[in-house]
Amino acid sequence: MQDKKLHLKNIIKRFGGRKVVDIKDLTLGTHGIEGLIGPNGAGKTTLINLISHKLKMDTGQILYYAKGNEIDISKKSFDQIARLGMVRTNQIIQDFQSLTIRDSLLLSLATAKYERFYAIFSEKRLRKSAEEEIQKYLDYFHFENPDGHALSAGEKKLLDIIRCLMLKPKFLLMDEPTSGLPQDQTDMVIALMRRKTVEEGMSILIVEHNLDLIWGACENVYFMAEGEILIQGPPDEVRKNKTVVKKYMGEGDA
Amino acid sequence: MTFVMFLKSTLTIGLLESAPLMLAAVGFTLIFCLNGFINIAFAENLTIGAYLAVTFNSMLGWNFYASIIPASVLAGVISVITYLVVFRPAMRRGMGKSEMIILSVGVSFVLRFGINLIYGSNLFYFNVGKTYYLTLFGMGITSTQLICLGLALIIALGLYLFMYKTNYGQIMRALSDNEELATIAGINPIKVSVLVWFLSGFAGGLAGIFTGVFTWVHSGIGWNMILTILLVAIIGRVGNVRGALIAGAGVGIITTAVTLVTKPAYGAVVLLIIFIAILKFRKVQV
Amino acid sequence: MEQLLSGYFIYMLSILLLFVALATILHMQFGITGIVSFGIAGIWGFGMYSCAIIMIKLNTPFVLAVIMATVLTGIISLGIGRILLNLDDQSVLVGTLAFSVIIEDMIVSESWLTKGVMGYGPVKFPFDFGIYTKLAYFLIILLFTIAVMYYAGRLHRSPYGRLLLSIQDNEPLARSLGKPTFRQKLIFFTFTSALVGFFGAISVPVYNFVFPKYIGPDITFTLWIALLLGARKRVFGGLVGIVATVGLFDIILETVVPIPSQYAGMLYNSKYFLYGLVLVLVLMFRPSGILGDKNRSINIKNISKFEKKEG
Numbered sequence: 001m002q003d004k005k006l007h008l009k010n011i012i013k014r015f016g017g018r019k020v021v022d023i024k025d026l027t028l029g030t031h032g033i034e035g036l037i038g039p040n041g042a043g044k045t046t047l048i049n050l051i052s053h054k055l056k057m058d059t060g061q062i063l064y065y066a067k068g069n070e071i072d073i074s075k076k077s078f079d080q081i082a083r084l085g086m087v088r089t090n091q092i093i094q095d096f097q098s099l100t101i102r103d104s105l106l107l108s109l110a111t112a113k114y115e116r117f118y119a120i121f122s123e124k125r126l127r128k129s130a131e132e133e134i135q136k137y138l139d140y141f142h143f144e145n146p147d148g149h150a151l152s153a154g155e156k157k158l159l160d161i162i163r164c165l166m167l168k169p170k171f172l173l174m175d176e177p178t179s180g181l182p183q184d185q186t187d188m189v190i191a192l193m194r195r196k197t198v199e200e201g202m203s204i205l206i207v208e209h210n211l212d213l214i215w216g217a218c219e220n221v222y223f224m225a226e227g228e229i230l231i232q233g234p235p236d237e238v239r240k241n242k243t244v245v246k247k248y249m250g251e252g253d254a
Numbered sequence: 255m256t257f258v259m260f261l262k263s264t265l266t267i268g269l270l271e272s273a274p275l276m277l278a279a280v281g282f283t284l285i286f287c288l289n290g291f292i293n294i295a296f297a298e299n300l301t302i303g304a305y306l307a308v309t310f311n312s313m314l315g316w317n318f319y320a321s322i323i324p325a326s327v328l329a330g331v332i333s334v335i336t337y338l339v340v341f342r343p344a345m346r347r348g349m350g351k352s353e354m355i356i357l358s359v360g361v362s363f364v365l366r367f368g369i370n371l372i373y374g375s376n377l378f379y380f381n382v383g384k385t386y387y388l389t390l391f392g393m394g395i396t397s398t399q400l401i402c403l404g405l406a407l408i409i410a411l412g413l414y415l416f417m418y419k420t421n422y423g424q425i426m427r428a429l430s431d432n433e434e435l436a437t438i439a440g441i442n443p444i445k446v447s448v449l450v451w452f453l454s455g456f457a458g459g460l461a462g463i464f465t466g467v468f469t470w471v472h473s474g475i476g477w478n479m480i481l482t483i484l485l486v487a488i489i490g491r492v493g494n495v496r497g498a499l500i501a502g503a504g505v506g507i508i509t510t511a512v513t514l515v516t517k518p519a520y521g522a523v524v525l526l527i528i529f530i531a532i533l534k535f536r537k538v539q540v
Numbered sequence: 541m542e543q544l545l546s547g548y549f550i551y552m553l554s555i556l557l558l559f560v561a562l563a564t565i566l567h568m569q570f571g572i573t574g575i576v577s578f579g580i581a582g583i584w585g586f587g588m589y590s591c592a593i594i595m596i597k598l599n600t601p602f603v604l605a606v607i608m609a610t611v612l613t614g615i616i617s618l619g620i621g622r623i624l625l626n627l628d629d630q631s632v633l634v635g636t637l638a639f640s641v642i643i644e645d646m647i648v649s650e651s652w653l654t655k656g657v658m659g660y661g662p663v664k665f666p667f668d669f670g671i672y673t674k675l676a677y678f679l680i681i682l683l684f685t686i687a688v689m690y691y692a693g694r695l696h697r698s699p700y701g702r703l704l705l706s707i708q709d710n711e712p713l714a715r716s717l718g719k720p721t722f723r724q725k726l727i728f729f730t731f732t733s734a735l736v737g738f739f740g741a742i743s744v745p746v747y748n749f750v751f752p753k754y755i756g757p758d759i760t761f762t763l764w765i766a767l768l769l770g771a772r773k774r775v776f777g778g779l780v781g782i783v784a785t786v787g788l789f790d791i792i793l794e795t796v797v798p799i800p801s802q803y804a805g806m807l808y809n810s811k812y813f814l815y816g817l818v819l820v821l822v823l824m825f826r827p828s829g830i831l832g833d834k835n836r837s838i839n840i841k842n843i844s845k846f847e848k849k850e851g
Contacts, residue, residue, distance in 0.1 A: 052716075077715075078712075078715050078716065079715040079716070079718055079719060079720050079721065080720075082715070082716055082717060082718035083718040083720075087716070087717075087718070088716060090713075090716075094710060094712075094713045095710070095713075096705070096706050096709040096710050096713065096714075097709050097710075098705055098708075098709055098834070098836060099702065099705060099706060099709065099836065100836050100837050100838075103702055103836060106699065106702060107699075107702050107703065107706055107714075107717065108717055110699040110702070110703070114699040114700070115699050115700050115703045115719075115724070116700060117700055117727060117728055117731050119698065119699070119700060120691065120694040120695060120697075120698045120700065120701075121694070121698070122698060122699055123697055123698050123699060126699050145837075147837055147838040148837040148838075149837055163717060164717075167717060167718060
């Protein structure tokens with residue numbers, strides 16, 4: 001069990017008159033790894049976008065807990081939220097086209113003190129302080145040419161995840177993080193996630209269609225349909241629940 | 255100057271100055287609506303139109319009013335040529351919007367300085383023949399000005415109706431949203447685009463003629479106006495022909511008012527302030 | 541030799557260097573950070589005129605006037621950046637262009653302060669070494685230009701440069717990593733624009749009398765064409781581009797190869813005609829410029845070289 005990370009109250013989002021997300025009261029982050037599942041169009045990605053502030057909600061309040069403080073992040077900007085420790089990976093592959101893999105990682109690790117317009121001699125220092133950690137990730141995932149660009153979709157996906165992890169977030173949102181990855185890499189990612197939740201007290205919320213992954217990795221699962229969270233609980237319970245079976249298991253990759 | 259005089263001057267001069275501006279704004283907006291980028295080379299439609307008309311009129315001795323149409327048609331043709339030779343290939347290469355603007359600056363230079371190389375740096379004057387003197391709102395204007403104002407309004411209105419009331423307008427807007435889809439729906443993108451670019455050049459050429467007839471024709475005619483045209487188009491909500499018309503009239507009147515009271519530079523400042531204010535306001539709304 | 545030292549030649553070379561500095565700063569704003577600013581001439585003009593006016597009207601010594609002009613330019617740029625930099629690229633382009641036009645307009649119209657088209661001055665060099673004065677000042681400009689290019693080079697190899705590149709490549713992604721991109725863009729824009737103002741200020745003794753025509757949008761376009769031609773993403777892109785445009789036309793063709801005056805008009809028009817043509821051709825067929833793009837990836841066999849240099 002962990003300290004709660006997010007408290008969502010009365011979140012409503014409409015697209016053209018239709019309610020896409022309607023969450024009355026939801027507390028996230030009380031477990032290490034949590035899963036969010038639901039049929040297509042349930043509003044899962046929209047919810048993630050609302051939480052990370054890529055989309056503005058119509059009404060509602062999101063409270064974030066860090067260092068014993070309760071922070072209302074409804075008004076915070078996209079980058080402020082990331083700095084507060086809530087980070088998300090991207091469903092659609094995103095990358096920096098001119099940066100190498102190592103560049104990406106150094107970018108993630110660089111703190112504000114390295115990123116000043118007059119600090120033009122600080123590269124060596126940054127590389128030194130980052131060397132160990134970067135090498136650990138490079139070794140773990142077997143990147144062939146870290147000083148080249150991420151070429152395949154799989155490499156870019158992995159890079160996206162590692163960039164986020166290097167920020168040492170308190171709460172990590174992952175939108176279909178392993179789609180497109182081969183099974184062995186998926187397993188490595190999940191193993192890494194588990195370790196991080198234990199070592200750093202991080203909470204993760206994974207949105208996924210791959211139900212095997214959800215049942216296997218998550219300690220707590222939320223089932224979402226038509227914009228609402230209908231069921232929540234440990235994987236064994238959720239998977240047997242009649243509503244879930246009716247609305248979803250027929251479609252999913254169970 | 256009394257306040258009433260001020261109002262009257264502002265309205266008349268403002269409207270007269272607006273006529274070409276409205277036309278130009280509409281022509282410019284057509285491209286932005288269809289292709290989504292700011293075409294600085296549009297300025298040269300005005301210049302080319304004016305130069306061609308003055309060639310027909312003052313050099314070849316044609317009647318002024320008879321020179322207007324051929325000149326504008328040719329301006330439209332040249333506009334189509336720039337589309338087919340430069341802009342369409344560039345867009346198909348996936349060039350970004352800002353780069354397209356810079357590209358259009360290059361095309362503008364080629365056209366404008368090309369004109370200078372051909373025509374030299376003389377100033378040219380139109381020969382309008384017999385003019386009558388009339389009054390409008392108690393201000394003196396010439397028959398030429400009145401006719402030009404009338405023509406400009408008619409054509410601007412015509413373009414507006416074309417855009418909104420006919421099939422072509424709808425087709426154009428469908429095309430601007432999604433070329434692939436429109437093609438599947440049976441619309442020929444090239445044909446429609448060519449038509450739009452032609453109309454844009456035509457409107458611009460007319461605007462240039464109507465500007466040049468009241469002062470003189472020089473190669474900076476279009477270039478000097480492009481910033482104003484641009485701001486008008488953006489204020490009038492780019493892509494909206496109706497907005498361009500209204501904004502054109504409004505801007506013409508406002509800048510005249512400001513200029514009458516202060517100096518031309520401040521007209522531009524006021525315009526810029528309005529422009530930025532509107533951009534920010536819209537951003538907040540979105 | 542005397543001809544070279546005291547004449548037009550050193551004057552043109554000094555201007556050329558200043559343009560190289562400006563084009564390099566443009567490279568940093570556009571080629572690294574992705575800010576599409578068409579206001580560089582206005583900012584340079586602002587620095588130029590502020591320095592000249594402060595020196596003459598307020599009777600201030602040169603160095604102090606340069607500093608004040610630089611700071612003032614920074615403040616104005618901060619204002620422009622604050623308003624424009626969170627808008628989309630096209631709006632930034634148009635907004636900065638409009639600002640540049642307004643600066644030129646106001647300098648012409650507020651002639652009670654700037655003497656408008658009559659030119660403002662005279663401003664002499666801040667020291668006197670006889671016939672070596674112009675050369676000495678040229679060397680000072682050279683020093684600062686090299687400094688700017690060195691800074692740009694270091695940027696490419698520093699965390700800050702990496703941040704700027706990330707903003708250019710994918711600003712939303714950079715923000716999702718917690719980077720305060722608007723703030724950083726604003727700071728960098730202000731800093732580099734202040735540099736532009738600085739170069740505007742130190743250009744004043746070279747020109748001796750400053751005129752509005754030195755600061756119009758023409759200058760902005762020339763700089764952009766030069767940078768795009770040279771290589772927008774390379775430190776030396778500005779240098780190559782300016783030499784190929786201003787160097788070719790304004791120095792070689794007009795100074796070394798004398799053109800009879802009746803062709804002067806034609807030369808002017810041909811120059812800009814060619815600039816336009818080159819711009820179109822470069823953007824269509826070689827958008828990365830003569831020097832091409834910068835490749836950040838290193839081959840395995842170069843790694844040991846890299847480590848030796850840094851270690």
